[in-house]
Amino acid sequence: MEKQFNRQSQTKSGRSCGMEGYNFAYLDEQTKRMIRRTILKAVAIPGHQVPFGSREMPLPYGWGTGGMQITASLIGSEDILKVIDQGADDTTNAVSIRRFFSRTAGVLTTTKTIEATIIQTRHRIPETHLTNDQIIVYQVPIPEPLRFIEPRAKEVSRMHALREYGIMFVKLYEDISRHGRIAKAFDYPVLVNDRYVMSPSPIPKFDNPKMDRMPALQLFGAGREKRIYAVPPYTKVKSLDFDDYPFEVERWPQCCALCGSNNSYLDEIILDDKGSKMFVCSDTNHCNERVIKGHKGNQKEPVEEAQNSTMTGARKCA
């Protein structure tokens, strides 16, 4: 809890040299070349999954090995890297990957979205609009959106090739018939460039509209599944839906308790065992920037209030 409110924007941690005995950014040059070739192909066919020879990385599959390999093969000494995990710069995954690249590539790192040239992310897209000189790298656990409904890989690749995506709508149909609405809240399937159905990685569907015609290059890496795919800048990305059940994003009953933002993705935080909770921005950088600019939420001293359990659910935003 304490940690949540002591976030510091630790900009530009010192520039150190690459680790002794390791190549720049860990991977050897041949591997980087192979991955860059894969990325080029992926960019050329937006949304299409391109296989690549995924390497062992010094952390387990599922921790972002795919994203790290993309970052490692793109990063140059002049780049500034930001790594987020669930929107936050200070969670384990983000901290360790950021440290990995500052040690193996000696690059500058930042927590500020606007400063970064490469942003590696797990589960979120930053709230700040990305620009066309930035690259966002997604960590992807399961790249195949059709897998859970059609387990045969051969059949699935044929469906992609022939653009037979009726089955994806069967999934949405099942959701509506069971829950009365499309219940998929993350990893919500999208149609890229009117051609390929793509898994946007487990970002909340709140972030899906941000992918549409995004000025930044979007790259997706799945290390275990050995796939890379991409959405080039300014490409159309449409979330799948029905005419009578249109796609919509999450809404919250409150604003961010810290910065009062009413248009960012909020995390629900349980404060005690008496049912008190607060909603705060999941994008820590966005939240901090707003607090610095003087925006306030309904909690001025969140830690003390939390301890006293005086929070009530329905307060007005600042």
Add this chain to the structure above:
Amino acid sequence: MCMKDSNHIPLLKVKSISKYYGRRIGCSGIEFELWPGEVLGIVGESGSGKTTLLNCISGQLEPSEGAVWYASNGGVIDMCIAPEPQRRLVMRTEMGTVYQNPRDGLRMHVSAGGNIGERLMANGLRHYGQVRRKALNWLEKVEIDSERIDDVPTTFSGGMQQRLQIARNLVTDPRLIFMDEPTSGLDVSVQARLLDLLKGLVTELDLSMVMVTHDLAVTRLLAHRLIVMKDGKAVESGLTDQVLDDPQHPYTQLLVSSILQP
């Protein structure tokens, strides 16, 4: 035949189809024509190449030799050499296949409504309400309680699964249905109901059908014409009553005489 007068070309024209599995013969030199509204039965003992033939003409298996001309809505195409996208489009809009085992034809973890709706959505329908309405409509047509629309097929009886398979195939109003032993594995009373339903649907929707079966009673009830197969070859063909009442080939005679008379 009177059907020839109303329609000038056959719906399906099979030209000397052969399928070899290495040196083994699956089926060899089969030829027939199927006219709109006609039901063709293919009978024979197990291993005689019935299913191989059906798979070849329904585009699921590539034949070693021969051609299958299909008069689609967009013109006559050769199913054996047509490009895959075109072939698959025709197969999911104008044709349907009902398998012997419902597990091959249904998505067992998807609800009945989803199973029926899949082809509609594959053909571009993007309106939940319409998919739902059509699914309910078809459940009613195949005599499945509309309350079961959100249940998965694993909770259905064998006969219901088979009827669901039929609904799933007929929802796009196809012109041609392939059936591979649709009634085997069902008990006699359920079989009778299914056949009754099929007979009604065939006349109501003016369907053409190629039906593989080893059950001569089924063909007697449904098929207009019969092809008798043995060891991969068609040994006899003709009108159903003609073949069953006056079999010419010794094998057909054996087959007909082996039916138990109740």
